[in-house]
Amino acid sequence: xxxxxxxxxxxxxxxxxxxxxxxxxxxxxxxxxxxxxxxxxxxxxxxxxxxxxxxxxxxxxxxxxxxxxxxxxxxxxxxxxxxx
Numbered sequence: 132x133x134x135x136x137x138x139x140x141x142x143x144x145x146x147x148x149x150x151x152x153x154x155x156x157x158x159x160x161x162x163x164x165x166x167x168x169x170x171x172x173x174x175x176x177x178x179x180x181x182x183x184x185x186x187x188x189x190x191x192x193x194x195x196x197x198x199x200x201x202x203x204x205x206x207x208x209x210x211x212x213x214x215x
Contacts, residue, residue, distance in 0.1 A: 139167070143180040151178045 141158070145151040151171065159165070167183040 139184045141180075141182045141184065143182065144174075144177050146177055148178050151180055155180065155182065 143151055143154050143158070145154055148171075155166070155169075164184050167185050169180055169182045171178060171180045173179075
């Protein structure tokens with residue numbers, strides 16, 4: 132099992148919007164994760180961002196709680212049994 136950090140809140144800061152973008156883009160490339168949402172505000176002379184990522188502990192299940200469910204058009208279909 133992965134020992135990934137379960138935290139999903141991040142903080143970025145830069146004196147320019149381009150610098151903030153570059154910092155956030157570099158984080159995404161290095162961590163291979165998407166941001167769920169971001170909030171960018173000016174704080175003094177800096178651009179600051181609080182970002183949320185998708186939590187890694189979310190597990191999609193079918194209506195019976197079985198892991199590895201496939202969700203299509205609002206219905207859950209069991210893909211395979213899992214020993215999780």
